[in-house]
Amino acid sequence: MRSWISLLLPVLAAAGAIQQCKPSQARTRKEWGVLSTQEKTEYIDAVWCLRGLPSVLPNGEYPGVRDRMDDFVATHINYTLYIHSDGLLLPWHRHFIYLYEKALQDECNYKGTLPYWNWTLSTDNSTLNPVFDGSSTSFSGNGLPIDKTNATALCPKNIPCPTPGTGGGCLYNGPFINWTSHLGPFSISQVQPYGDLPPNTWAYNPRCLTRDFTPDWLSSLNTPSKISSMLSAPDIKSFLSLMSPSxxxxxxxxxxxxxxxxANMLDTFASVQDPVFFLHHGMVDRVWTLWQQGDPESRLLALNGTGIVHDPPTAELVTLDTMMEFGVLDCPVRVGDVMDVLEGEYCYKYD
Ligand SMILES: [Cu+2]
Structure with a gap:
């Protein structure tokens, strides 16, 4: 993987010795809907706190990086072409959301754990409740409806073509109504194996956060029966073909x-700018964790695919010894060290 900001010392890397995880002491990551009003408020406050802290990346070199939240956005942009639709999707994002959870806890005094968004609670509801009901304890709701007359429909090859979304514009309710995106937007056509970062990658382009609820995607790909198929997948290759085919x-x-x-969540490079990114990836990590724990002997260390987006045939396969980079967020991490959520630095489970 390309070394970019890795020369800057990860100032927040764990300083002390790693303590052994006792499974009975593992902290539980919970579904957003089961959190109390106070727990939800504490999480939302911590997210806003991160937004208010200075970035580690220097603003002179990275004009679009305005705050600590943007350190996460920029790191994800920088590694996008190595960590999607391939063998690093699961391990890299596991560690990335862990670092975010840790930043909320260590830098913003957040006492809870990272919540997740259970897709299956949203599949038959066009407002994608309860995470998105627009209340003061949600992640805000849809974006305002915009005219889509000239928009091209996104139509994947393996599911029926989804009906276009009902929003597309700025958020108009809930706690993140004044949230801003600073980087991008970037085109999906830039997501190419061995490609370059998009032009003007680090430019400052402040604008509102956008969403475009399109529930058809969930009813094709994220239903309870799809989750059970994933959980009973016989190997990691078939698991990934349901979670994220390359x-x-x-x-x-x-x-x-x-x-x-x-909208913003569809921007492969910059989707991290929507704070709900971390709840979505919490669910991705949860389903992977539950699958691994279903048969640890054969699944815990199972990997498939390469470290290049869309797994081109010439790319090297990911192994337990592959090193993953996290820029200013952390030192490079070995894939083998992120496979077990009850080992090493990690000590968490899902409800
Ligand atoms: Cu990603």
Whole structure:
């Protein structure tokens, strides 16, 4: 993987010795809907706190990086072409959302754990409740409806073509109504194996956060029966073919969640700018974790695919010894060290 900002010391890397995880002491990551009003408020406040902290990346070199939240956005942009639709999707994003959870806790005094968005609670509801009901304890709701007369429909090869979304514009209710995106937007056509970062990658382009609820994606890709098929997948290859197939034009539950929220969340490079990104990836990590724990002997260390987007045939396969980079967020991490959520730095479980 390309070394970019790795020369800057990860100032927030764990300083002390790693403590052993006792499974009985593992902290539970919970579904957003089961959190109390106070727990939800504390999480939302912590997210806003991160927004208010200075970035580690220097603003002179990265004009669009305005705050600590943007350190996460920029890191994801920088590694996008290595960590999607391939063998690094699961391990890289597991560690990335863990670092975000840790930043909320260490830098914003958040006492809880990272919540997740259970897709299956949204599949038959066009407002994608309860995470998106627009109340003061939600992630805000849809974007305002915009005219889509000239928009091209996104139509993957392996599911019926989804009906276009009902929003597309700026958020208009809930706690994130004044949230801003600073980087991008970037075109999906830039997501190419061995491609370059988009032009003007780090430019400052402040604008509102957009969403475009498109529930058809969820009813094709994220239903309870799709989740059970994933959980009973015999090997990691078949698991990934349902979660995130590497073949261009094919989609899985990971893409389903992104596309159902739409707009900014559909921007492969910069989707992290929507704070709900971390709840969606919490669910991706949860389903992977539950699958791994269903048969640890054969599944815990199972990997498939390469470290290049869409797994081109010439790319090297990911192994437990592959090193993953996290820019200013952390030192490089070995894939083998992120496989077990009850080992090493990690000590968490899902309800
Ligand atoms: Cu990603």
């Amino acid at each position: 073949t261009l034009g094919y989609v899985g539950a990971h893409e389903g969640g992104h596309a159902a929220i739409g």
